[in-house]
Amino acid sequence: MVSIDGKEHSNSLIRVRNLNKVYRRGGETIEVLQGLNLDVERGEFVAFMGPSGSGKTTLLNLLGGLDTPTSGTVTVDGDEITNMSGRNLASWRARHVGFIFQMYNLIPVLTAFGNVELPLLLTKLSKAQRRQHVETALTLVGLDDRMRHYPRQLSGGQEQRVAIARAIVTDPTFLLCDEPTGDLDRKAAEEILDLLTELETNHGKTILLVTHDPLAAERADMVLHLDKGVLVEAAEAAAS
Amino acid sequence: MKYLPFIFRNLFRKKTRTILTIGSIAVALFLFGLLVTIETALNAGVDVAGVDRLIVRNKISLIMPLPLSYQERLRQIDNVSEATFATWFGAIYQEPKNFFPQFAIDTDTYRTVFPEYEITDQEWRSFLADQEGAVVGRVTADRFGWNVGDRIPLQGTIWTGTWEFNIRAIYDGESAGVDESQFWFQWKYLEERRQTSFGGGTVGWYTVKIDDPDHAVTVTRTIDERFANSAYETSTETEQAFAAGFAKQIGNIRMLILSIGAVVLFTLLLVTGNAMAMAVRERVPELGVLKTLGFGDRTILFLVLAESLVIALVGGSLGIGLAKLFTMGGDPTGGMLPVFYLSIGDIFLGAGIALFVGLAAGSIPALTAMNLRIVDALRRV
Numbered sequence: 001m002v003s004i005d006g007k008e009h010s011n012s013l014i015r016v017r018n019l020n021k022v023y024r025r026g027g028e029t030i031e032v033l034q035g036l037n038l039d040v041e042r043g044e045f046v047a048f049m050g051p052s053g054s055g056k057t058t059l060l061n062l063l064g065g066l067d068t069p070t071s072g073t074v075t076v077d078g079d080e081i082t083n084m085s086g087r088n089l090a091s092w093r094a095r096h097v098g099f100i101f102q103m104y105n106l107i108p109v110l111t112a113f114g115n116v117e118l119p120l121l122l123t124k125l126s127k128a129q130r131r132q133h134v135e136t137a138l139t140l141v142g143l144d145d146r147m148r149h150y151p152r153q154l155s156g157g158q159e160q161r162v163a164i165a166r167a168i169v170t171d172p173t174f175l176l177c178d179e180p181t182g183d184l185d186r187k188a189a190e191e192i193l194d195l196l197t198e199l200e201t202n203h204g205k206t207i208l209l210v211t212h213d214p215l216a217a218e219r220a221d222m223v224l225h226l227d228k229g230v231l232v233e234a235a236e237a238a239a240s
Numbered sequence: 241m242k243y244l245p246f247i248f249r250n251l252f253r254k255k256t257r258t259i260l261t262i263g264s265i266a267v268a269l270f271l272f273g274l275l276v277t278i279e280t281a282l283n284a285g286v287d288v289a290g291v292d293r294l295i296v297r298n299k300i301s302l303i304m305p306l307p308l309s310y311q312e313r314l315r316q317i318d319n320v321s322e323a324t325f326a327t328w329f330g331a332i333y334q335e336p337k338n339f340f341p342q343f344a345i346d347t348d349t350y351r352t353v354f355p356e357y358e359i360t361d362q363e364w365r366s367f368l369a370d371q372e373g374a375v376v377g378r379v380t381a382d383r384f385g386w387n388v389g390d391r392i393p394l395q396g397t398i399w400t401g402t403w404e405f406n407i408r409a410i411y412d413g414e415s416a417g418v419d420e421s422q423f424w425f426q427w428k429y430l431e432e433r434r435q436t437s438f439g440g441g442t443v444g445w446y447t448v449k450i451d452d453p454d455h456a457v458t459v460t461r462t463i464d465e466r467f468a469n470s471a472y473e474t475s476t477e478t479e480q481a482f483a484a485g486f487a488k489q490i491g492n493i494r495m496l497i498l499s500i501g502a503v504v505l506f507t508l509l510l511v512t513g514n515a516m517a518m519a520v521r522e523r524v525p526e527l528g529v530l531k532t533l534g535f536g537d538r539t540i541l542f543l544v545l546a547e548s549l550v551i552a553l554v555g556g557s558l559g560i561g562l563a564k565l566f567t568m569g570g571d572p573t574g575g576m577l578p579v580f581y582l583s584i585g586d587i588f589l590g591a592g593i594a595l596f597v598g599l600a601a602g603s604i605p606a607l608t609a610m611n612l613r614i615v616d617a618l619r620r621v
Contacts, residue, residue, distance in 0.1 A: 066532060066614045087536055094534020101618075105529045109249040119533045121242050166533075 002046050002222040004231045006037030012075075013174065013206055014040040014063065019072035021058055021229075032058045034229040036072070040174075045200045045207045047220035054226045056210040057178055063208060064097045064176045065089045077173055094122045098167030102179035104159040106151040112138060112162045113147040119170045137165040141195060157188030164195060174206035175199070181216050193219050243539075247546050254519070258551065261515040265555025265597065266562065268508045269590050273563020275497045276586045280417070281577035282493050283484075291453040293353065295482040296323075296446040296463055299473040303328075305442030306472050311346070317462055319455040320448050324349035327427060327444035331394035331403060333384070340380045342394070342423040344430035346443075353449045356414045357422075363388065363409035371429050373408035377420035379571065381410045399434045416581050421571075447479070505593065512601035516548045520605040527609050528617025541610040548602025549595070556594025560587055 003009060006017060016038035023030045032055040040046055048056050061067040062074055065081045073082050081092060106115045116137055120130045138144050141161040151159055160180060167175055177196065181189035197219050199205040209220060217223045225232050251258050296314065298304035305327070314323035329342035347368055351359070359367075359375060366388075367373040376386060386392065390407045405425055413420050427443070434440060450459050460476045467474045477485075520527070527540060535543075564582050566572075571580040 061615055064532070066618075087538075090531065090534050090536040092534075093532065099532050101529075105525065105532075105618075107526055107529070109253050110246070114246070114249070118246075118530070121246075122534050122539075127242070 001039075001041060002044055002224070003039045004037055004224065004233065009039045009041070011041045012039040013042040013044075013077055014038065014208075015073075015075040016063070017073045017075075019059075019062060019074065020070045021055070021062065021067075022070040031229055033062070033069070036229070036231050038224075038231060040206065040208065042206055043200065043204045044222070045197070045209070045220045047209045047211055047217040047223045048226055048231075049211060049214075049217055049223060050226035052212075055229050056226050059226065060176050060178050060208065060210050064099060065093050094119060094170065096173040098170070098172040098175040100160070100163050100167050100175060100177040100180045102182040104151070104156070104163045104183075106159055106162055106166075108151050111148050111150055112143060112154065112165075115151070115162055116165045116169050119166060123170065133169055134165075137169040138162070140168070141165045155188070156184050157191055160184060160188070160192050161195065164192070164199075168199065168203075168205070174208065177207060177209040177211075179211055180209070181211070181213055189213070189216070243543060243546070247543060247550060250519070250523075250543075251547055251550060257515055257518070261512055261551055262555040262558065264511045265508060265552055265594065266559035268504045269556045269559025269594060270563045270566075271504055271559075272501060272590055272593065273560050273582055273586070274566070275501055276589070277563070277567050277580060277582050278577065279494060279497045280583060280586070281571075281580050291478070291480065292450050292456075293479040294448040294450060294456065294460060294463070294476050295479050296448055296474050296476045297482075298445075299464075299475040302445065304472075305439060305444060306446065306474065308441050308443055310446060310467070310472070310474075311443075313466065314446055314448055314463065317459060317466065319451050319459050321451045322349055322352050322449040323446050324353040324449075325427070325443035325446045326350070326424075327430060327439075327442075328398075329394075329396075329425075329430070330398050331396045333392065333394055338384070340383075340421050340423055341419075342425070343444075344427040345424045347426050347428075350424070353447050356418050357411045358414050359409045359411045367408035368426075370406055370408055371426055371432075372404060372406050374405035374423060374425045375409040375411055376407055376424075377422045378410055378412050379420040380423060381407070382570075383421075386410075399430070399437055399439070401433075403433070416583065417579055419579055421579075448476075505597070508597050509601050512548065512552060512597055513604065515551070516544070516602050516605040517608075519547065520544060520609050523609075524612065524617050527612055528614050531612065531614045532618070537610045540612075541606045544606035544609045545599065545602045548606070549598035552594045552598030552601065553591075556591060556597070560590040560594075563590075 016036060019033050019036040020031070021033040023032060036059070048059065050056050058067065062069050065084070069082055073080055075081070076096060079092065081089060084092060107118070110118070113134055116134045117130055120133055125133065135144065135147070138147055141164050143158060143161050143165065146154060146158060151162070154162065180196070181192050184192060193216055196207055196209070200207050209216065211217055222233070296306070296310075298306050311323050311325060314320055324346045326343040326345045329344055331342055332338070333340070351357070351364065367375050374392065381387070386407050388407050388410060392405050392407060394403045394405065396403050411420070431440060448459070448463070450456060456478055463476045464474050530540060564587065567580055567582045571577045
């Protein structure tokens with residue numbers, strides 16, 4: 001069960017405690033996240049909503065080990081990532097996190113196969129094993145017939161599905177999705193959301209989704225609102 | 241190895257830029273290949289000079305002769321194992337531009353002192369048996385299309401008149417640096433014909449073979465002391481010093497070549513460095529994505545450096561390869577650079593320069609890529 005009260009929960013996969021992030025630009029100090037607590041259990045689908053600049057992407061970056069907090073801790077599956085060195089953090093990301101971005105962020109000179117294979121290059125898998133994993137991931141997202149296509153030869157929805165295949169190919173502990181439908185039309189967005197729902201329900205993936213889209217948020221087990229650096233539950237947010 | 245396809249894909253992301261960069265490195269390394277070949281050619285005598293040979297010449301000048309009688313007196317000096325002599329002939333074949341060195345040599349001793357010139361025994365005997373016989377180096381023979389048995393007329397400039405010779409032997413150098421452009425004939429033939437003019441009983445210079453290079457200084461001093469206060473005082477030096485002195489007469493070619501080489505290298509660094517910097521700048525968001533996926537800083541450093549190295553090594557190989565092909569065609573000057581070849585050592589030096597250019601030009605962009613903060617890189621999407 002997702003909670004933001006900061007109390008200890010023995011089943012938490014992701015545990016965030018008293019997380020603060022402060023940016024300093026010139027003489028100005030911006031407190032993006034203020035004392036944030038969060039617990040997410042394995043297999044949960046959590047959506048984060050909030051206005052632009054509310055700190056959603058910053059939170060995602062901190063959960064994914066892309067950025068370091070000013071203070072506070074992030075613990076994932078028993079590993080406290082906030083104290084890890086850059087090298088260990090890179091290795092941890094490769095094993096535990098699958099990232100899905102709004103703009104897909106595929107490498108244009110690589111085919112769909114090459115893009116999905118990228119995270120596997122960091123593993124000790126043989127070429128044949130890598131091929132097998134990539135084919136499985138692309139089949140799962142329904143693109144087994146587009147393996148040799150370059151990103152420029154794919155539609156936006158197909159590109160995002162390749163990005164999802166790349167995110168899941170290493171079977172990470174959890175997925176971080178930053179506005180994955182933000183650049184897609186409604187039909188393609190629905191397909192992507194269907195895919196994410198399937199990953200949660202059929203494959204038990206833990207998913208943390210940042211979105212502006214209420215229809216996307218509806219797919220989540222719980223929707224949390226982030227406003228002025230503080231997390232509140234959706235019902236609470238609606239009441240205020 | 242598993243990153244190679246990715247590296248090559250990135251290289252051909254901007255085909256024109258990659259090809260132009262490789263081309264500029266190839267041109268620069270081709271130029272380097274030619275420069276070192278010319279430098280080698282100008283210093284050829286120095287490189288192959290025997291460490292156990294001394295040159296004895298007239299103290300006044302190389303063009304002043306020494307008496308024939310010195311040969312026996314040189315042989316009597318301690319640690320001298322043989323003394324041979326030669327005289328510069330300086331004739332013209334058909335027209336002055338067809339230059340090649342011609343020496344009247346002492347046929348009894350010359351081959352013993354200069355074993356690096358390879359001639360078959362049969363041809364050598366044929367040469368000795370014919371007073372008008374001549375031995376010619378492979379390069380000169382090929383240049384003029386001469387074969388054994390041909391009769392060659394030369395127009396004398398020091399000893400005037402037409403001199404005719406029969407080619408009896410063609411020699412090859414035992415290694416790549418040996419001069420194969422020389423033309424030898426019997427000193428006795430010169431001596432016989434010049435009795436009516438001048439120079440009889442003299443030789444141009446002596447080459448003395450010593451039993452141990454360690455004795456070079458002592459023997460040099462002894463020779464010059466032996467002939468001091470005579471009508472023909474001598475100046476003796478090692479063959480290497482003699483050849484180096486000759487090369488220096490042309491000017492400080494090595495310095496000139498090094499200067500040009502340094503400018504070329506610096507320009508190359510700028511061109512390659514700029515290409516790599518542009519490649520990294522354009523790819524900042526992708527580098528951010530790679531880091532997000534778990535590619536470590538060192539892997540990113542390696543990927544960018546590898547691209548730079550591949551460009552430099554492909555360009556370098558192309559340039560050095562073309563230079564090698566060009567030099568295999570032989571002396572392009574028609575006789576001014578008889579020893580014209582690109583040595584294995586210089587090929588490796590060229591490869592080393594390409595490697596250095598790749599590393600140096602790629603290092604700053606690679607470090608920039610390595611130090612990118614993921615959140616900053618992704619913000620540029």
